[in-house]
Amino acid sequence: MTEINRRIFIKSAGLAFGSVLLFPACLKQSSIYHFFSNEEALCMIALCEQIIPKDSSPGATNAGVIFYIDKQLSGIFQYDQETYRTGIKNLQDYCSNKSGKSFEKHSAEDQIQIMKLMESNQMSETEWSGKNPANFFNLLLSHTMQGFYGSPIHGGNKDNISFKMLRIDYPLVVDQNQIRS
Amino acid sequence: MANKHVNAIIVGAGAGGGIVAKELATKGLSVVLFERGEWPNYDEHPNDELISQRTEVLGSPFGPDHIKNPRTLTYKGGSKQIVTPIHGNYNNVAACVGSGTVSYGAMAWRFMQEDFKLKTVYGSVEGSTLDDWPITYEELEPYYEKAEWEIGVSGDDTQNPFAPPRKKKQPMPPFEYNAEAKVLYDASKRLGLHPFPIPMLRNSVPNNNREACIRNLTCCGFACPVDAKNGTQNTVIPIAIKTGNCDLRTGSKVVEIMIDDRGKATGVKYFDKDDKPQIQTADVVVVAGAAIETARLLLNSKSRLFPNGAGNNSDWVGRNLAGHAYTGAYGLFDYDILDFAGPGATIAWCDFNHHNPGIIGGGLLANEFNRLPYLYTGIRPPGSARWGKDHKEFQRSMYHRTAQIVGPIQEMPMYESRVTVDPEVKDFWGIPVASLSGDRHPLDYEHCKFLSAKAEAILKEAGAYQTWQSIGGQGGPSGGQHQNGTARMGNDKKTSVVNKNGQIHEIDNLFVADGSAMVNGGGFNPALTIMALGFRVGEYIAKNFASIRVT
Numbered sequence: 128m129t130e131i132n133r134r135i136f137i138k139s140a141g142l143a144f145g146s147v148l149l150f151p152a153c154l155k156q157s158s159i160y161h162f163f164s165n166e167e168a169l170c171m172i173a174l175c176e177q178i179i180p181k182d183s184s185p186g187a188t189n190a191g192v193i194f195y196i197d198k199q200l201s202g203i204f205q206y207d208q209e210t211y212r213t214g215i216k217n218l219q220d221y222c223s224n225k226s227g228k229s230f231e232k233h234s235a236e237d238q239i240q241i242m243k244l245m246e247s248n249q250m251s252e253t254e255w256s257g258k259n260p261a262n263f264f265n266l267l268l269s270h271t272m273q274g275f276y277g278s279p280i281h282g283g284n285k286d287n288i289s290f291k292m293l294r295i296d297y298p299l300v301v302d303q304n305q306i307r308s
Numbered sequence: 309m310a311n312k313h314v315n316a317i318i319v320g321a322g323a324g325g326g327i328v329a330k331e332l333a334t335k336g337l338s339v340v341l342f343e344r345g346e347w348p349n350y351d352e353h354p355n356d357e358l359i360s361q362r363t364e365v366l367g368s369p370f371g372p373d374h375i376k377n378p379r380t381l382t383y384k385g386g387s388k389q390i391v392t393p394i395h396g397n398y399n400n401v402a403a404c405v406g407s408g409t410v411s412y413g414a415m416a417w418r419f420m421q422e423d424f425k426l427k428t429v430y431g432s433v434e435g436s437t438l439d440d441w442p443i444t445y446e447e448l449e450p451y452y453e454k455a456e457w458e459i460g461v462s463g464d465d466t467q468n469p470f471a472p473p474r475k476k477k478q479p480m481p482p483f484e485y486n487a488e489a490k491v492l493y494d495a496s497k498r499l500g501l502h503p504f505p506i507p508m509l510r511n512s513v514p515n516n517n518r519e520a521c522i523r524n525l526t527c528c529g530f531a532c533p534v535d536a537k538n539g540t541q542n543t544v545i546p547i548a549i550k551t552g553n554c555d556l557r558t559g560s561k562v563v564e565i566m567i568d569d570r571g572k573a574t575g576v577k578y579f580d581k582d583d584k585p586q587i588q589t590a591d592v593v594v595v596a597g598a599a600i601e602t603a604r605l606l607l608n609s610k611s612r613l614f615p616n617g618a619g620n621n622s623d624w625v626g627r628n629l630a631g632h633a634y635t636g637a638y639g640l641f642d643y644d645i646l647d648f649a650g651p652g653a654t655i656a657w658c659d660f661n662h663h664n665p666g667i668i669g670g671g672l673l674a675n676e677f678n679r680l681p682y683l684y685t686g687i688r689p690p691g692s693a694r695w696g697k698d699h700k701e702f703q704r705s706m707y708h709r710t711a712q713i714v715g716p717i718q719e720m721p722m723y724e725s726r727v728t729v730d731p732e733v734k735d736f737w738g739i740p741v742a743s744l745s746g747d748r749h750p751l752d753y754e755h756c757k758f759l760s761a762k763a764e765a766i767l768k769e770a771g772a773y774q775t776w777q778s779i780g781g782q783g784g785p786s787g788g789q790h791q792n793g794t795a796r797m798g799n800d801k802k803t804s805v806v807n808k809n810g811q812i813h814e815i816d817n818l819f820v821a822d823g824s825a826m827v828n829g830g831g832f833n834p835a836l837t838i839m840a841l842g843f844r845v846g847e848y849i850a851k852n853f854a855s856i857r858v859t
Binding site for chain 2: 177178179180182184186199203239242246268269271272273276277278280281289290292293294295296
């Protein structure tokens with residue numbers, strides 16, 4: 128409840144409350160996503176899957192977490208569009224400079240290592256284009272958790288995957304959610 | 309067409325305002341009750357954690373609109389941030405008929421006698437504006453009783469040896485303990501503590517032609533699917549409307565109280581449902597918009613005699629913004645200790661509310677309201693993974709096995725912790741927004757550490773194999789949950805905003821009837837106290853302004 132998802136500083140006030148910066152659809156090729164390009168989506172899916180990996184129960188990919196994030200970025204999270212666009216680009220630049228291949232092509236182990244560097248801000252200015260990788264990482268982390276553990280009506284948590292994993296009857300039905308003896 | 313003059317305007321249909329409306333309308337006064345939101349509707353956001361008062365990441369289920377109603381925060385060092393209701397530090401209070409009484413956890417606490425005289429009991433505190441209330445517990449007691457019986461409370465204070473004296477028992481029997489509470493009950497008894505069932509503004513039995521609570525998972529932060537939670541929206545407001553004397557105007561945003569050159573309130577300016585500017589005149593104006601919006605409205609009401617805002621000639625409007633610093637501990641068990649019987653919180657202790665060595669006041673402890681899955685992703689022992697395989701495994705294996713005991717530390721009131729109106733940022737209607745600034749008192753953190761240690765001790769005794777504390781009270785600006793203090797009640801007009809009847813000093817037909825008038829937050833959830841103040845202010849107006857009644 129006290130979580131601060133992001134800070135909108137006063138200098139961007141006109142931007143935040145006047146005209147919202149929306150990326151025009153014509154910049155993207157045909158895609159099943161509203162916001163992400165197909166290339167960006169491949170990277171996003173890999174990132175989300177490492178945050179909530181498949182084990183004995185489905186992970187972020189199966190739950191459709193990317194559809195949650197994609198949908199909200201076109202709506203209430205539109206202020207975060209730039210953080211995602213730049214974040215994914217910076218990550219891919221980092222990966223291609225280091226290994227010549229994109230993030231999603233790395234092994235799971237390597238992906239986790241890269242994400243740990245992002246989380247702990249252990250990237251130099253040249254490695255992450257002057258930006259703060261933890262800023263993008265923390266946003267991605269919150270949104271992935273929301274998409275996986277939140278209500279399916281928002282685009283993620285397909286077939287109540289996380290509710291089943293947590294053994295809760297949720298969403299609940301009135302008069303059926305009493306204490307069972 | 310001009311609106312017909314009425315006896316009384318009430319701004320805000322929440323815990324305080326809804327009650328004043330009923331008190332006046334049933335005494336024959338004509339009333340307009342303004343509410344910027346609408347009637348709440350359970351079906352719009354059923355069981356949706358991401359649009360709830362607990363986790364507002366995708367919006368506030370009961371408003372206000374997140375684009376139209378920004379606020380600003382100023383941090384130490386001067387950096388300023390614009391926040392909207394979906395940000396935690398906005399300190400949102402539900403904008404709908406009933407307001408927080410629709411979505412609250414519904415704890416029904418009476419403050420203790422000491423809470424009304426902290427300065428007398430503990431002395432002055434350096435750096436704090438700590439003071440006594442101009443009224444005692446005994447003076448408020450009859451109104452607590454009215455709140456308990458007219459709104460509806462389940463509880464049994466005889467099980468709480470620290471409960472303040474009462475004349476009449478609570479109207480409904482207490483709720484049964486859930487599985488977690490039963491374990492904590494035994495453990496705390498072994499420690500010599502005094503557990504008892506939490507008094508609740510919910511129906512333990514059918515009441516007032518509405519059902520008993522069905523103990524569903526989602527309660528705190530949500531509307532009730534069977535209307536078993538008692539708020540002003542399903543008790544006093546319908547009674548007020550039924551008299552025919554109360555006109556409830558929803559979707560109406562009051563932006564200014566008009567004060568004439570004789571220093572009397574004459575009415576309000578507002579934007580109606582269709583956002584058209586309107587004027588409503590009245591003999592009496594009562595402000596009950598919760599501590600932040602009440603202060604903003606008073607400050608935005610500038611007039612010749614009150615150039616800095618209504619009742620603000622001593623510069624105390626908006627000051628002493630305080631809330632509760634929530635603090636406590638978690639414990640991991642090797643079995644499913646939670647049964648998720650709603651609302652989750654069922655057991656409390658008042659052993660640490662007062663007379664703790666070295667502590668000013670203290671707070672109640674209780675087990676926590678049911679935590680929903682997203683909220684739980686942030687609950688981990690220190691040093692745990694925030695993501696990945698281990699995080700997911702913890703979520704799966706421990707969701708049913710994590711007990712939590714938590715309580716509210718009343719923040720020390722601070723002169724510089726305040727609501728002002730922002731000089732630059734305006735809302736959708738062009739009105740300067742509330743700006744929050746100031747820091748918390750360093751004692752808050754010390755008090756939190758004290759209470760968290762007590763919570764942890766109970767969990768350890770209960771058999772938790774691992775425990776850790778979650779300590780609140782740091783970071784500013786203040787406010788947090790249970791905002792209060794911004795139109796402080798007092799006898800001296802130089803150091804307060806309203807007198808003991810809720811009447812603004814120097815404007816005798818302008819009143820405040822919400823948490824703004826509170827001198828401190830108490831070591832308890834404040835809803836019942838705000839309701840009691842509402843009954844008291846309502847009775848005073850009905851008695852003293854009877855001559856204005858339109859016949």
